[in-house]
Amino acid sequence: MKKLLEINDLRVNAEEKEILKGINLTINKGEIHVIMGPNGSGKSTTANAIFNNPMYTTVGGNIVFDGEDITNLSTDEIARKGVFMSFQSPEEIPGITVTNFLKFAKNKVTGKPVKIFEFKDEIKKYMEELNMNPKYAERNLNVGFSGGEKKKNEILQMLVLNPKLVILDETDSGLDVDAIKTVSKGIEMFKNENNAVLIITHNTKILHNLKVDKVHVLVDGKIVKTGPQSLATEIEEEGYGKYKAGV
Amino acid sequence: MEEKTYLEEVDRNIYDFKNKDDYDYKIKKGLTKEIVEEISRQKNDPDWMREIRLKALDIYNSLELPTWGPDLSVLDMDEIATYVRPKSKLNSSWEDVPEDIKDTFEKLGIPEAEKKSLAGVGAQYDSEVVYHSMKEDLIKQGVIYTDMETAVREYPDIVKEHFMKCVPVNDHKFVALHAAVWSGGSFVYVPKGVKLDFPLQSYFRLNSPESGQFEHTLIIVEEGASLHFIEGCSAPKYNKVNLHAGCVELYVKDNAYLRYSTIENWSKNMLNLNTKKAIIGKNAQVDWVSGSFGSKISMLYPMSILNGENAKTEYTGISFAGGGQNLDTGFKVIHNAPNTSSVINSKSISKNGGKCTYRSLVRIAENAKNSKSTVSCESLMLDDISVSDTIPVNDIRTDDVEFSHEATIGKLSDKAIFYLMSRGLTEEDAKAMIVRGFAYPISKELPIEYAVEMNNLINLELKGAIG
Numbered sequence: 234m235k236k237l238l239e240i241n242d243l244r245v246n247a248e249e250k251e252i253l254k255g256i257n258l259t260i261n262k263g264e265i266h267v268i269m270g271p272n273g274s275g276k277s278t279t280a281n282a283i284f285n286n287p288m289y290t291t292v293g294g295n296i297v298f299d300g301e302d303i304t305n306l307s308t309d310e311i312a313r314k315g316v317f318m319s320f321q322s323p324e325e326i327p328g329i330t331v332t333n334f335l336k337f338a339k340n341k342v343t344g345k346p347v348k349i350f351e352f353k354d355e356i357k358k359y360m361e362e363l364n365m366n367p368k369y370a371e372r373n374l375n376v377g378f379s380g381g382e383k384k385k386n387e388i389l390q391m392l393v394l395n396p397k398l399v400i401l402d403e404t405d406s407g408l409d410v411d412a413i414k415t416v417s418k419g420i421e422m423f424k425n426e427n428n429a430v431l432i433i434t435h436n437t438k439i440l441h442n443l444k445v446d447k448v449h450v451l452v453d454g455k456i457v458k459t460g461p462q463s464l465a466t467e468i469e470e471e472g473y474g475k476y477k478a479g480v
Numbered sequence: 481m482e483e484k485t486y487l488e489e490v491d492r493n494i495y496d497f498k499n500k501d502d503y504d505y506k507i508k509k510g511l512t513k514e515i516v517e518e519i520s521r522q523k524n525d526p527d528w529m530r531e532i533r534l535k536a537l538d539i540y541n542s543l544e545l546p547t548w549g550p551d552l553s554v555l556d557m558d559e560i561a562t563y564v565r566p567k568s569k570l571n572s573s574w575e576d577v578p579e580d581i582k583d584t585f586e587k588l589g590i591p592e593a594e595k596k597s598l599a600g601v602g603a604q605y606d607s608e609v610v611y612h613s614m615k616e617d618l619i620k621q622g623v624i625y626t627d628m629e630t631a632v633r634e635y636p637d638i639v640k641e642h643f644m645k646c647v648p649v650n651d652h653k654f655v656a657l658h659a660a661v662w663s664g665g666s667f668v669y670v671p672k673g674v675k676l677d678f679p680l681q682s683y684f685r686l687n688s689p690e691s692g693q694f695e696h697t698l699i700i701v702e703e704g705a706s707l708h709f710i711e712g713c714s715a716p717k718y719n720k721v722n723l724h725a726g727c728v729e730l731y732v733k734d735n736a737y738l739r740y741s742t743i744e745n746w747s748k749n750m751l752n753l754n755t756k757k758a759i760i761g762k763n764a765q766v767d768w769v770s771g772s773f774g775s776k777i778s779m780l781y782p783m784s785i786l787n788g789e790n791a792k793t794e795y796t797g798i799s800f801a802g803g804g805q806n807l808d809t810g811f812k813v814i815h816n817a818p819n820t821s822s823v824i825n826s827k828s829i830s831k832n833g834g835k836c837t838y839r840s841l842v843r844i845a846e847n848a849k850n851s852k853s854t855v856s857c858e859s860l861m862l863d864d865i866s867v868s869d870t871i872p873v874n875d876i877r878t879d880d881v882e883f884s885h886e887a888t889i890g891k892l893s894d895k896a897i898f899y900l901m902s903r904g905l906t907e908e909d910a911k912a913m914i915v916r917g918f919a920y921p922i923s924k925e926l927p928i929e930y931a932v933e934m935n936n937l938i939n940l941e942l943k944g945a946i947g
Contacts, residue, residue: 286898308901309910317902324899328917334903337913341904373917390903 235262236297237429238283238398243294245275245282252278254454255294260398263426265443267465268433270451271473276433277321279451280402284308284318299397313342315397319387319404326374331386332356334374335393342394359392362422364415381412388419399423400431405439417442437465452476495745495774497587498716499580499687503606505565509690511557513537516660519563523663528640529632536649536659543653549839550777550806555751560723562661564606564688570627572613581605588714590683593929598710599678600625604695606688607663618676624669625680628696631667638669642698646729646757654725654753658694662727665695668709670736675706679741679927684726686715686750692723699730699738703761706737710927714774717747721776724750730758732766734788739767743930746774748804754780762788762817769925770797772809773937781839783812786820786848794823798922800937801834801866810839810871815848815881824855827922829915829938831862836869843875844883851878855885860918862892862911912939 238260245253252275260266270276281289283296285308295304303311326334335356336347353370360367363385375383384404391399401420405413417439420430424443432439440462448464449456450473457476458464505522507515516537520530545552568578574591585591585603594601600614602625609627618625624635632639649659666682686693693713701707715722724746732738738758746752752775758766768782784793795811813822828836838857859868870887892914900910915938916923923931 284898284902288894288898307907308898309904309906312902312904320899320902324893324896326896326900326914326917328920329913334913337909338903338905341906341909394903 236260237262237299238431239297240283241294241297243279243282243296244292245278246290246292247278247288251292252289252454253282256454256456258449258456260429260431262429264446265420265424265430265432267440267445267448268431268451269435269448269465269468271477274451275454276451277402280318280400280431280433283316283400284311309341315342316400317391317394317396317398318400318402319384319391321403321406323375323383323387325376325378327376329374330371331374331389332370335390338390338394342396356389356393359389363389363419365389380407381409384408384412385415388416392419392423395423397428398431399428400433402433403435404432405434405436410438413438414442437469440465450476495714495747496716497584499584501688502567502580503564503688504567505563506561506688506691507563509559509561511537511540511560511562511657511661515562519661519663522563522565523629526632526636532644532649533660536656539650540653540656540660543650543656545653546779549779549808549837552751552753552777554721554776555723556721559690559720561688561691562694563663564691565608566605566610568605568608568610570609570630571611574611577611581610584685584687585611585683588683588685588712589929590681593681597678597928598681599676600680602627602666602680602682604664604682604684604693606686606691607693609664609666612666614680621674622671623674623676624667626667628662628665628667628698631698635667635669638700639667639698642700642729642731643696644727644729646731646759647727647755651755655727655755658696658725658727658755661692662694662696664693665697665726667697668699668707670701670705670707672702673704674702676708679708679710681710681712684711684713686713686722686724689718690720690722692725694724695726697726697728699728701730701732701736701738703733704735705733708739708741710741710743712743712745712930714745715747715750718749720749722747722750724752724754724775726754728754728756728782730756730766732758732760732764734761734764736761736764738765739769740782741769741927741930743771743926743933744774744778744780748774748776750775752778752780754778756780756782757785758783758793759785759787760791760793763790764788765792765794767794768796768811770795770809771922771926771930771934772797772799772807773934775807776805778807778809780809781812781841783814784822785814785816786822787816789817790819791817792821795825796922796925797826798919799828799836801828801830801836803832803834806835806837808837808839810837812841813843813853815844815851815853818847818849819851820848821852822854824853824857825921826857827919828857828859828868829862829919830859830866830868833865833867835867837871838869838887839871841873841875842883844877844881846877849878849880852882853884857887858918859889860892860915861889862915
């Protein structure tokens with residue numbers, strides 16, 4: 234097993250408040266990991282901290298990606314190393330179409346020119362797989378998209394940019410059953426033995442078609458339990474009660 | 481690590497090249513009766529025009545500087561030469577324009593645009609128009625497009641009826657100044673029912689230091705006719721103040737249409753105190769598109785007077801102020817008849833301590849029943865030292881109207897920057913993308929070559945310039 238992501242004793246503050254209180258997490262190439270946890274436990278903070286979001290301050294520990302310490306790299310540098318995040322609330326950016334944005338971003342992450350006709354075909358193919366209206370390719374990035382279309386557009390970006398590590402931050406929240414299936418399908422399409430996926434979620438629907446390697450339970454800024462896929466089902470049925478009590 | 485270089489000035493490359501101050505005649509600096517009389521003599525004015533000038537000078541002397549808005553104390557009329565005649569007469573072929581002047585307009589892309597997308601072009605250099613030309617078929621249809629001096633000479637009745645009638649001489653101090661020393665500008669007459677498929681464009685270039693440009697644009701669009709007119713202006717930068725006080729008078733008759741696009745990219749030593757008004761007839765429409773990027777100080781508030789029933793007007797404007805710039809711009813509309821409508825969309829961007837003010841007037845008269853007015857203005861500040869302000873005046877004198885006003889002042893969203901950077905875009909790229917997106921609804925209305933230029937300008941302005 235080759236390590237792709239290694240988080241060591243990561244401690245992170247948001248506006249002076251300690252959110253992550255020592256996270257340890259190792260993800261190998263080819264794996265799917267899940268982080269579950271109650272609201273406010275630090276799930277999204279973990280995702281943002283990996284990306285060095287300037288809204289958060291890392292006060293201890295480090296993050297190693299593909300053998301390189303990325304703790305102090307800027308967000309765009311981390312993205313160009315091959316990390317991708319699907320946002321909970323993707324931003325609306327007027328004035329640039331989905332296609333032109335992806336062409337620009339693809340060029341940035343690969344450092345190579347993008348051949349526009351092949352690229353458009355690629356986008357079209359992925360959009361079909363994701364049940365997206367092809368007209369969205371020429372619409373401004375996320376502007377006026379429904380919640381579901383925004384999430385699908387995140388998965389589209391993931392497929393097009395083809396990173397090494399994907400973090401899905403509550404991508405399934407607010408989606409209906411069909412849309413969740415589409416997102417799962419996107420993850421299946423993306424997944425291979427050289428990349429990895431970290432899914433942050435509240436519920437297990439998104440996991441049904443996926444082979445999950447590890448489930449981590451995050452409570453109050455710490456991983457309190459790690460287990461196999463069955464742990465997710467257990468939490469769905471029983472909630473976080475017993476883990477909270479142990480804090 | 482992250483490099484933060486504050487650019488004092490954007491590289492304005494094509495705008496900043498200077499030609500030698502090589503004039504045929506430059507009047508001495510200052511503003512006196514003798515100077516105004518001398519300009520009138522130099523221009524071979526008819527008596528009636530000389531009288532307008534002298535009367536205007538009296539009015540200028542009797543009026544105070546505006547007590548609101550940007551501080552104009554940097555302006556010293558004793559240091560401004562109000563008339564500079566270039567070493568060129570009016571030509572109808574670029575071949576005949578002197579090399580250095582022709583070269584200037586070529587760098588600005590004017591002859592090329594003329595070939596590709598325009599129905600006619602006028603080009604003014606300092607105080608006089610050096611080139612004017614229009615497609616043959618429009619001449620046959622009775623369209624007139626020429627410099628103002630030719631219009632005064634050849635169409636005195638039309639000029640007398642309209643000159644300084646839409647904008648009265650006593651409107652404000654700089655209108656009076658304009659009327660006293662005006663020179664150059666374009667005259668357009670579109671006969672009844674004639675619709676132009678391609679725009680006419682006049683370009684105003686001020687090359688001479690310590691001087692002013694006072695061109696007069698008079699456009700008459702007769703009933704059912706249609707025109708798109710574009711004006712562009714620029715100047716190279718000098719250390720001392722230059723002055724631009726042009727005047728634009730637009731008469732748009734019943735059922736007629738006029739689109740008036742302006743791209744102003746004056747150098748940052750320019751005081752741009754320009755006045756523009758349109759009188760709009762029944763079922764007629766005037767659309768203003770305005771981009772203000774240059775100048776040290778701008779005070780520019782185009783005005784639509786909706787005099788006919790069902791008259792419409794739209795204003796779409798953007799200003800971009802960098803360090804040391806104070807751009808005070810906006811729009812005025814008077815609803816003077818029933819069922820009239822106005823739509824105002826204004827955006828401004830300020831950075832490096834630049835100041836943008838949106839100032840507007842919406843007046844809906846008592847008789848303007850069932851009228852509509854929608855105002856939206858948005859400001860974006862790129863840093864903590866830049867300033868943005870909104871000063872709307874709404875004077876609604878009847879209840880039977882639909883009126884809405886929205887104003888937002890914002891900063892670049894950190895969340896949006898983070899989102900774009902998470903896709904591999906540098907901070908600079910991310911910010912430029914957001915700013916271009918902010919400007920897009922306006923830039924898409926600009927003539928295409930100016931829209932491209934505006935995006936380049938945003939990229940240049942943002943390159944390494946954001947902390």
